[in-house]
Amino acid sequence: MEQLHGIVLAGGQSRRMKEPKELLLLHNEPVLLLICRQLLAVCERVTVVTADPSPYSFLPSMVRFAKDIYQNCGPVGGIHAGMEKSNYPLQFVIACDYPFVRTKTIMKMVQCLEQDPSRDGVVPIANEKLHPLYALYRRRTQASFEQIVKSGRRRMMDVIEELNIKTFTQNDPYEFLNMNTPVEYARAQHAINMNLID
Ligand SMILES: Nc1nc2c(ncn2[C@@H]2O[C@H](COP(=O)(O)OP(=O)(O)OP(=O)(O)O)[C@@H](O)[C@H]2O)c(=O)[nH]1
Numbered sequence: 001m002e003q004l005h006g007i008v009l010a011g012g013q014s015r016r017m018k019e020p021k022e023l024l025l026l027h028n029e030p031v032l033l034l035i036c037r038q039l040l041a042v043c044e045r046v047t048v049v050t051a052d053p054s055p056y057s058f059l060p061s062m063v064r065f066a067k068d069i070y071q072n073c074g075p076v077g078g079i080h081a082g083m084e085k086s087n088y089p090l091q092f093v094i095a096c097d098y099p100f101v102r103t104k105t106i107m108k109m110v111q112c113l114e115q116d117p118s119r120d121g122v123v124p125i126a127n128e129k130l131h132p133l134y135a136l137y138r139r140r141t142q143a144s145f146e147q148i149v150k151s152g153r154r155r156m157m158d159v160i161e162e163l164n165i166k167t168f169t170q171n172d173p174y175e176f177l178n179m180n181t182p183v184e185y186a187r188a189q190h191a192i193n194m195n196l197i198d
Pocket of ligand 1: 009010011012013014015016017049050068071072073074075077078079094095096097133180
């Protein structure tokens with residue numbers, strides 16, 4: 001398997017949640033720790049992209065940090081900065097609000113991309129939605145992320161449209177649960193309490 005770098009995006013404003021999403025507790029642990037643990041199981045390196053790593057002293061020491069090179073450019077800028085930290089050919093990107101990321105799915109994406117050298121990345125479709133912030137990209141795509149930022153655009157879909165992406169459908173009601181609001185956080189807590197998570 002080609003070397004894999006894990007990038008966790010934690011540089012957002014959490015305006016809808018009204019508190020930092022990555023520090024919300026699930027299983028009595030910060031979501032950022034749960035995510036990093038999953039990534040460390042399959043990635044040779046893990047980088048958290050954030051303006052301020054000081055609240056994250058609970059993370060294992062092998063987790064690295066990066067700051068945005070282009071500020072206020074949203075996740076597109078965050079991914080660009082994360083990729084700058086590693087030349088590994090495969091870069092798995094995850095937003096800090098996907099608490100139920102699974103190593104099995106990451107490995108499935110890696111296999112899927114390795115079978116198809118012409119593709120730039122693999123983006124899952126779950127619950128009829130594309131999830132470009134729970135996705136795998138080749139390192140060579142960094143130039144596209146930079147180009148979008150430099151052209152003043154910020155949407156992940158602007159990058160996706162430029163790339164030769166492979167999609168795959170994954171229908172799990174919770175794995176792609178994205179916690180942007182207190183209601184979605186409550187849904188994640190409920191899923192844990194009801195033992196609905198594998
Ligand atoms: N490094 C970095 N990450 C970002 C930036 N903006 C958003 N993110 C991350 O990208 C992911 C998706 O962010 P969003 O949910 O769209 O935005 P958010 O700022 O976290 O939340 P809202 O303020 O509620 O929109 C999250 O993991 C954020 O932490 C940024 O400018 N830099």
